[in-house]
Amino acid sequence: MSAGAVVQSSAGMAKLLDCRDAFSQTLEAMAQADARVCVVVNDSVSSTKLKNFGAKFPERFINVGIAEQNMVGAGTGLANGGMVPYVCGASCFLTARAMEQVKVDLCYSKANVKLCGMSPGMAYGQLGPTHHSIEDLAWTRILPNLAVIVPADPVETAAAMRYSLEHTGPMYLRIARMPVRSVHKDDYTFRLGKAVVLREGSDVTLMANGVLVSRALDAADTLAAAGIEARVLNMSSMKPIDMDAVLDAARTTRGIVTAEEALAAGGLGGAVAEIVAVHHPAPMRILGVPGVFAPTGSAEFLLEHFGLTAQGIHNAALDLLGERN
Amino acid sequence: MTVELGASYREEEDVARLKRLANEIRYSAMTMTNHARLGHTGGDLSAADILATLYLGNILRVDPANPAWPQRDRFIMSKGHCSGAFYSALAFKGFFAREMLGTFMDPLSRLNGHPDKNKLPGVEANTGPLGHGLPIAVGAALAARMRGENWRAFVLTGDGELQEGSNWEAAMTAQHYRLDNLVVMVDRNRIQQGDFTENISRMDALAERWAAFGFAVDEVDGHDHATLLSRLRNLPIEPGKPSCIVAHTIKGKGYSVAENKPAWHHGVPSDDDLAAAAIELGIEVTQ
Numbered sequence: 072m073s074a075g076a077v078v079q080s081s082a083g084m085a086k087l088l089d090c091r092d093a094f095s096q097t098l099e100a101m102a103q104a105d106a107r108v109c110v111v112v113n114d115s116v117s118s119t120k121l122k123n124f125g126a127k128f129p130e131r132f133i134n135v136g137i138a139e140q141n142m143v144g145a146g147t148g149l150a151n152g153g154m155v156p157y158v159c160g161a162s163c164f165l166t167a168r169a170m171e172q173v174k175v176d177l178c179y180s181k182a183n184v185k186l187c188g189m190s191p192g193m194a195y196g197q198l199g200p201t202h203h204s205i206e207d208l209a210w211t212r213i214l215p216n217l218a219v220i221v222p223a224d225p226v227e228t229a230a231a232m233r234y235s236l237e238h239t240g241p242m243y244l245r246i247a248r249m250p251v252r253s254v255h256k257d258d259y260t261f262r263l264g265k266a267v268v269l270r271e272g273s274d275v276t277l278m279a280n281g282v283l284v285s286r287a288l289d290a291a292d293t294l295a296a297a298g299i300e301a302r303v304l305n306m307s308s309m310k311p312i313d314m315d316a317v318l319d320a321a322r323t324t325r326g327i328v329t330a331e332e333a334l335a336a337g338g339l340g341g342a343v344a345e346i347v348a349v350h351h352p353a354p355m356r357i358l359g360v361p362g363v364f365a366p367t368g369s370a371e372f373l374l375e376h377f378g379l380t381a382q383g384i385h386n387a388a389l390d391l392l393g394e395r396n
Numbered sequence: 397m398t399v400e401l402g403a404s405y406r407e408e409e410d411v412a413r414l415k416r417l418a419n420e421i422r423y424s425a426m427t428m429t430n431h432a433r434l435g436h437t438g439g440d441l442s443a444a445d446i447l448a449t450l451y452l453g454n455i456l457r458v459d460p461a462n463p464a465w466p467q468r469d470r471f472i473m474s475k476g477h478c479s480g481a482f483y484s485a486l487a488f489k490g491f492f493a494r495e496m497l498g499t500f501m502d503p504l505s506r507l508n509g510h511p512d513k514n515k516l517p518g519v520e521a522n523t524g525p526l527g528h529g530l531p532i533a534v535g536a537a538l539a540a541r542m543r544g545e546n547w548r549a550f551v552l553t554g555d556g557e558l559q560e561g562s563n564w565e566a567a568m569t570a571q572h573y574r575l576d577n578l579v580v581m582v583d584r585n586r587i588q589q590g591d592f593t594e595n596i597s598r599m600d601a602l603a604e605r606w607a608a609f610g611f612a613v614d615e616v617d618g619h620d621h622a623t624l625l626s627r628l629r630n631l632p633i634e635p636g637k638p639s640c641i642v643a644h645t646i647k648g649k650g651y652s653v654a655e656n657k658p659a660w661h662h663g664v665p666s667d668d669d670l671a672a673a674a675i676e677l678g679i680e681v682t683q
Contacts, residue, residue, distance in 0.1 A: 109542060111535075130541075130542060131542055133538055133569075133573070135565070135568075135569045136565075136568065136569070136572075138562075138565035138566075138568070138569070140527070140531065140561070140562040140565060141531040141534070141562055141565035141566045141568075141569055142531075143531070144528055144530075144531020144532045144534070144535060144562065144566065145531050145532070145534050145535035145538065145566070145569060146535060147521065147531070147532045147535055148470075148472075148521075148531065148532040148533060148534060148535020148536035148537070148538065148539065148549070149535040149536070149538055149539045149542075150535075150539075151470060151520060151521065151532065151535070151536050151539065152470070152535070152536045152538070152539020152540055152542075152543065153466060153539060153543060154539045154542060154543070156535070171525055171528075172528065172531070172562075175522055175523075175524070175525055175528060176521070176522070176528055176531075176532060179512075179522050180512075180513055180514070180521065180522040181514060
């Protein structure tokens, strides 16, 4: 898909948008307003959509070449020197290749560095598991001091970016490449540590992040048609997580289905399970990639393959409620 | 002529003072590793003269009363395992009370085995895993340039540490951006944890490697305070290029029993070692 492409959703209604456009446009506006904002990239100028940023702010645009450890370390030094660096690269390399720098330089040191993991999940489709980033949520979620944000749409991507500049401390923002429709209104304000209630319901709770949020909303529609009222929570603030919202779901609905474009182990499902297991055990279904490396296929094909679809979420809810198809 | 004689006299006085202070750092570090029964004595001793010159020879523009002074030079102790010497230099400089050195690695001490910037003033980066300091120093040097400020970034690395590829990633960035406000100092003591560096992964010719990566390079005797002072007072080595000073040192320098012995990488001095070292270092121990 070309840059900034707009296509029709399967429902034929809403525009589908690439979150990277909202990301780069917001970052440019932030840099215009705040001289501390700078960027570090690993040669990934076009895939991060930061070509314009580099042209507008060449003195605040550092390209270290293909060198992720150095990229994160340099970000740490820039923060030490009073800048607010946005360290941007494909999430598969940014996290895996530089994990010790993320742990030590950023998290342990509490450096004010913003990691922007681009094209996460299985967005690189046919390029294969080397380029997929389905492990990043488990890796980042466990690190002390790191805020982990998985925006659901372009509106939330822009809002989370703006929030990141107000937040002092390390942050990982997962910026989707796969086109999604907007689930938030334009005046949406991102709040760290808060789940966003997108739909009320008392039978079952659907919790999702990133590109799975709109699919969870679609699942709630089809469940409603079957007489089941599903609550839908956008869990974009993965860490800190909204413990109250999770416990309320465990107490007031009959169970929780989580869905994320990541390994089923260690991500959003894991985070929710850790809370309910200790404080209020509740039936759960955890949708994600089930402990395998993906076969060859497009991003859309792979989401279908692993049941990370509205239908898959619908089916998991029915299964949880004991109402098989 | 009188002016020159005066300057030379002051120079000699500076050098004599640094020699004494470096030995005090050595003894302090050995006291700390003796106390904790842990630590990296060999590297503490090889780096002591470099640290003394940087901090107590007033090369680094830092203000212990205002450790977060935005215009300060940044010094990154990339060989964070040599915290005994590093903490001693910081305390001698006045960043915190010398008495705190006696808590080295005690339960809940602010003096962790490896430095933590959130616990101690004067520490710029949490180091310990090797190959982290140079990328951070590169970022700091870039920040100074972006902000139009004239402070500098210094980093002290070990030599074995340079086996980590992240250093060379950062070296490429430093030369690409022509960071002449960056100074890399290598404590070339030729020994790493397991053996002599040349037996594990040949590091020679080290200076030529840095030069090939676009650095202006100087090689010095890392225990010669007069040379260290004169080189560090005349930075950058070459405008438009990052500077690298390869400081040839002896691991365990100052305590003959420990000198040039791989076992002293993390060897810990006994009480007897400490007493013998005090004599060799010219330290008067008051009981």
